[in-house]
Amino acid sequence: MIKKIDNIWGTEYSFEILHRKETESDVPKIIIVTYMFNNDSTEITKLAVESIKKFTEQEHEIWISDLNSTKESFQWVVADDKLNFVRNLSISQPLPSRQDSYANALGLEAGARAIDPQTKYVVIMHSDVVVAANNWLEFVTNKLNDKVRGVGLSIDSSRINAMHCSGMVFDFDLYKTYKADFRPNLPHLDVADDITTKIRxxxxxxxxxxxSFNDKSVIDLIGQESIFKNMRCDRSINDNNEVFFAHLGRGIQKASGKYFKPNRTSIRQWINTIKQFLNE
Structure with a gap:
């Protein structure tokens, strides 16, 4: 394990970095930003990781970019020899709600600095997601080429129609060459929107x-046998109309008991359903 001080955007942070699984530069690196502070927040991150392990046939690296989770909550990451991690030991938790986006960006930047700088493709994800079909990573990365440098699993239509940072894949060389910035610049740009800007x-x-986030009619294409058919979450489908990616949304708020909108999938509903799905 490496311990280091790194200056990110003018502030020094103390990090622990453990790179246990090293792959070639053309192997996609998956970065999941998380903050785990109780059982529910820990469980949703575990489920994200378990789903990647189950459904990802293409070679890959998983990086957990941790925002100073409690020691108890983070222990499973330390114990899993298939996971790499970069852990910010300096950031204060819990953050005020207005800083949540900045913290997410900070986690993404720390992850981007920890991976092989020659990496070809980077996948970023929230912690309240699952992948749900074989060959999902190949399906997404096959959309990339010399002209197409990014793929969103959904689009945030509220600002600049940017690839949504809950799940996206992008060309890491473009990110570095044009100095893309993960930081939000609200109300104009949210977290990671600058990658879309630099592409354009x-x-x-x-x-x-x-x-289904951008087009509700997608739900009609999902088979009745799918557990995701009637689940109130964002779903992305492949060419066979199979759900290959699902995003709960507001996972940390739901885990902390601070999300009260009706007719949404609760944190416990998500955990119980996804556990059942992964055990099938």
């Missing part, structure tokens, strides 16, 4: 997958 500004393209 430099005459490249991005695309996105069919998903």
């Amino acid at each position: 500004e430099n005459s490249f393209e991005y695309t996105y997958c069919k998903n």
Whole structure:
């Protein structure tokens, strides 16, 4: 394990970094930003990781970018020899709600600095997601080429139609070459929106997958046998209309008991359903 001080955006942070699984530069690196502080927040992150392990046939690395979770909550990451991690030991928790986006960006930046700098493709995900079909990673990365440099699993239509940071894949060389910035600049840009901006500004393209967040009619394409058919979450589908990615949304708020909107999937409903799904 490496312990280091790194200056990110003008502030020094203390990190622990453990790179246990090293792969070639052309192998996608998956970065999951998380903050685990109780059983529910820990469980949703575990389920995200378990789903990746179960459904990812393509070679990959998983990186947990941790925002100073409690020691007890983080222990399973330390114990799992298939996981790499970068852990910020300096950031104060819990953060005020207005800083949640900044903390997410900070986690993404720490993850990007920890991976092989020659990495070809980077996948970023929230912790309240699961992948749900074989060959999902190949399906998404096959959309990338010399012209198309990013793929969103959904699009945030509220600002600039950016690839949503709950799940996206992008060309890491473009990110570095054009100095893309994960930081939000609200109300104009949210977390990681600058990647979309840099793609556009430099005459490249991005695309996105069919998903229920941007198009409710996608739900009609999902088979009745799917547990995701009637689940109130965001779902992305492949060319066979199989759900390959699902995003709970507001996972940390739900885990902390601070989300009260009706007609949404609760944290316990998500955990129980996804556990059942992964055990099938």
